[in-house]
Amino acid sequence: DADVTQTPRNRITKTGKRIMLECSQTKGHDRMYWYRQDPGLGLRLIYYSFDVKDINKGEISDGYSVSRQAQAKFSLSLESAIPNQTALYFCATSHRTGKSQGHEQFFGPGTRLTVL
Amino acid sequence: DQQVKQNSPSLSVQEGRISILNCDYTNSMFDYFLWYKKYPAEGPTFLISISSIKDKNEDGRFTVFLNKSAKHLSLHIVPSQPGDSAVYFCAASEGNTDKLIFGTGTRLQVFP
Numbered sequence: 001d002a003d004v005t006q007t008p009r010n011r012i013t014k015t016g017k018r019i020m021l022e023c024s025q026t027k028g029h030d031r032m033y034w035y036r037q038d039p040g041l042g043l044r045l046i047y048y049s050f051d052v053k054d055i056n057k058g059e060i061s062d063g064y065s066v067s068r069q070a071q072a073k074f075s076l077s078l079e080s081a082i083p084n085q086t087a088l089y090f091c092a093t094s095h096r097t098g099k100s101q102g103h104e105q106f107f108g109p110g111t112r113l114t115v116l
Numbered sequence: 117d118q119q120v121k122q123n124s125p126s127l128s129v130q131e132g133r134i135s136i137l138n139c140d141y142t143n144s145m146f147d148y149f150l151w152y153k154k155y156p157a158e159g160p161t162f163l164i165s166i167s168s169i170k171d172k173n174e175d176g177r178f179t180v181f182l183n184k185s186a187k188h189l190s191l192h193i194v195p196s197q198p199g200d201s202a203v204y205f206c207a208a209s210e211g212n213t214d215k216l217i218f219g220t221g222t223r224l225q226v227f228p
Contacts, residue, residue: 004159031214040125042205042220043160050214058215090159094214103148103209105216107159 003027004108006091012114019078021111023091031094032074033105034058034066036087043090049074081115088112119143120208122219129226135193137222139206142187146208150216151180151191154203163204164191196226 004025013019023032031050035043035058045058047066055066063085065077078085089112092105121140129135139149147168152160166173166180166189173180179192193200203223207216 035218040220042120042122043216043218045215045217048215092159096212096214103150103214103216104162104165105214106162107152109157109159 004091004093004106006089006108006111008111009109010112012116013081014116015080015082017081017115019081019113021076021089021091021113023074023076023108025072025091025093025106025108027093027095027106028071029093029095029106030071031096032068033092033094034064034074034076035090035092036060036085037090037110038087046076046089078113078115081113083115086113086115117142118220119146120206120217120219122206122222124222125220126223126225129196129224131198131226131228132195135191135196135200135224135226137191137193137204137206137224139189139191139219140187141189141208143208143210143217144187145210146217147211148209149180149182149189150207150209151178152205152207152218153200154205154221160205193224196224198226198228200224201226 033048034046049068091108094105150165151163154160182189203221206219
């Protein structure tokens with residue numbers, strides 16, 4: 001069952017184009033995240049949102065923007081794509097469960113973006 | 117500055133033997149650690165976690181050990197199976213942030 005979905009799964013675009021990656025979740029979680037994965041660098045946090053009115057920058061937010069349209073939807077935009085934004089992008093969700101410290105995040109299948 | 121490090125990019129283990137994946141961290145404020153497994157063309161999936169108040173957590177074939185004084189954790193898989201072949205990421209978080217800092221991953225290959 002696809003609790004966290006990402007669209008598109010693959011995208012090839014050209015330098016300077018505006019791109020939007022979308023994430024939807026049916027887990028009922030309040031927290032959502034965007035990461036990018038590059039070879040040899042692991043996953044790095046771009047933006048995160050703890051609820052609809054809360055948006056925060058991660059460690060590599062330059063060149064990206066996000067929108068939390070609803071609790072279940074969190075989109076990532078590249079206003080003017082550049083080749084070094086070629087990467088695998090993951091959306092994730094989590095729900096803090098009080099003292100149980102539910103730090104676990106649940107990931108979507110990823111979007112492979114290529115900027116030519 | 118890499119706060120979570122996985123110094124072995126790859127590991128090859130025979131089926132049935134033990135796989136030991138290692139992870140080091142530098143931030144002493146990290147208080148929760150997780151391991152994720154990732155297959156090609158899929159997102160990472162949560163495997164096992166450990167709080168800093170413990171030194172061991174076990175779930176079936178998977179055990180995570182935490183050595184706070186050495187700032188080191190390890191994931192043991194016993195016995196290893198071919199289906200365990202994947203990339204394994206360790207991750208850490210601090211306090212109430214819920215933000216995860218990931219290592220660079222170790223590719224495990226289990227051969228027959």
